[in-house]
Amino acid sequence: MTACSPAAPPSTEMPAPAPAETTDAVRAIDIAAGQQDGPVDVEVDGGAEGVGVTFREITIEPGAGTGEHCHYGQLIAVVEQGELTHYADIYPGGVHVYRAGESIIEGAGYPHEGRNEGDDDVVLMVTYVIPEGKPLAETDLANCDH
Template sequence: MRRGRGARLARVLVAGGCVAVLGFASSSAVATPGSGVSGTVVAKGTSAGKLKVRTLDGRTDVTFRTITVEPGGSTGWHTHRGQLIAVVKSGTLTRTLHDCSVEVTSAGSSFIEPSGARHRHIGRNLGPEPVVLWVTYLLPEGSELSDDAEAPSCRTK
């Protein structure tokens, strides 16, 4: 009887270990990590009630952050659960979007990133100076600032 419980426990532990290993393997297989990127949260707050932002229901985290992308740096492919409003303070940011189109945004210009998994994108600094962004995130309460995403088949060079 005791031996049966021990064997059962061993099978459960082995199965659990396999699931854990598969979880790590699958997340590393699709992740497209960034490099040469740093960010600082300047301010963060949560709306007291519903904020009138498209695609968001309920309470909203509003985060203001500065992001620096060093020359040759990349954000990695990612998505956001809410909208972002970004201003390029300095440098030139090159973004490849989910449909493989490319948008180039220079200092003094801004852009809006829509929410949702189908709006994956990557930001790259192809220039000789750091890109500095001022970004306001409007995300559902408790959301991560971004979620890793798999690169589309167009793959950036």
């Protein structure tokens, strides 16, 4: 697994989500949209088992956090509400705050933790791209790159 290199901080200017595309038989609703200033490269080695994709809404209450963990694949997330304080060695000073409308790219292998240090719930829309059979988050840090 390779650690994710720090991405440029996300742009603060967010385009409005595209209007829902609707016909009588097909309806689509954009749930969240975020912006990355740099290129995004998603690579996951699924080996013989393949790759799983999971979409998840995560709510973190004030004062709570994810606990330190890593991932076997990559995540692409959008902060829909609140501010997520993200602790990881990939950031200068080891911390970056993501605000509503910003996107997060997490690479495989590196330990990190997300915390809600604000007064309102943090709501994240997360897409996990993980090798099949692996957990979405690995809490045994011995299995993470350091």
